[in-house]
Amino acid sequence: ETGVTQTPRHLVMGMTNKKSLKCEQHLGHNAMYWYKQSAKKPLELMFVYSLEERVENNSVPSRFSPECPNSSHLFLHLHTLQPEDSALYLCASSQELTGLSSYNSPLHFGNGTRLTVT
Amino acid sequence: SQKIEQNSEALNIQEGKTATLTCNYTNYSPAYLQWYRQDPGRGPVFLLLIRENEKEKRKERLKVTFDTTLKQSLFHITASQPADSATYLCALDDYKLSFGAGTTVTVRA
Numbered sequence: 001e002t003g004v005t006q007t008p009r010h011l012v013m014g015m016t017n018k019k020s021l022k023c024e025q026h027l028g029h030n031a032m033y034w035y036k037q038s039a040k041k042p043l044e045l046m047f048v049y050s051l052e053e054r055v056e057n058n059s060v061p062s063r064f065s066p067e068c069p070n071s072s073h074l075f076l077h078l079h080t081l082q083p084e085d086s087a088l089y090l091c092a093s094s095q096e097l098t099g100l101s102s103y104n105s106p107l108h109f110g111n112g113t114r115l116t117v118t
Numbered sequence: 119s120q121k122i123e124q125n126s127e128a129l130n131i132q133e134g135k136t137a138t139l140t141c142n143y144t145n146y147s148p149a150y151l152q153w154y155r156q157d158p159g160r161g162p163v164f165l166l167l168i169r170e171n172e173k174e175k176r177k178e179r180l181k182v183t184f185d186t187t188l189k190q191s192l193f194h195i196t197a198s199q200p201a202d203s204a205t206y207l208c209a210l211d212d213y214k215l216s217f218g219a220g221t222t223v224t225v226r227a
Binding site: 002004040041042043045048056058090092098104106107108109110111112114 | 122127149150152154159160161162163164167169207209211214215216217218219220
């Protein structure tokens with residue numbers, strides 16, 4: 001196992017539903033991330049949390065709402081999604097905040113939630 | 119922001135041969151570059167990191183090079199095996215970590 005657990009693995013929801021994705025990391029890392037992966041496209045960074053504080057919101061529509069209650073848990077709350085939001089949603093963690101040149105901690109990913117919006 | 123291009127979406131090679139994957143970027147040279155492996159239905163797994171002052175990095179049958187003049191990283195899998203079949207992603211430091219779309223490698227027995 002990767003040390004990062006995501007649930008559920010698969011989710012089908014209608015456009016009017018409200019659901020939540022859950023991520024838990026068992027690695028003692030300080031930073032957690034949400035990425036969206038669509039077919040044939042690069043991973044898109046959605047949100048970044050460092051020590052439970054949101055440090056990046058990458059122009060994500062408000063129908064996606066993240067929550068980080070502590071350094072081990074990360075949620076992504078979903079409501080009134082669109083069919084184009086169907087994708088693989090990946091959670092990741094790193095020892096330190098990565099991508100700031102001073103830090104180069106590798107990302108540890110979960111196996112994702114495959115979301116289908118009907 | 120950086121534009122990251124990985125060579126052709128798919129690479130098919132014979133077992134035992136060397137697979138060479140390319141990662142090109144357009145703007146300033148990043149402080150470091152990372153390579154990940156992703157299997158179907160799984161999240162990416164970190165493989166190697168190379169810093170801008172390093173020319174080459176090795177890990178078992180994997181070798182990564184970093185040429186800041188060419189703005190390119192090469193990822194080599196030597197003595198390839200069918201178990202190496204996967205999608206390989208490069209990622210570089212662009213204030214945030216930015217990923218390429220990946221190259222899918224299929225190793226034929």
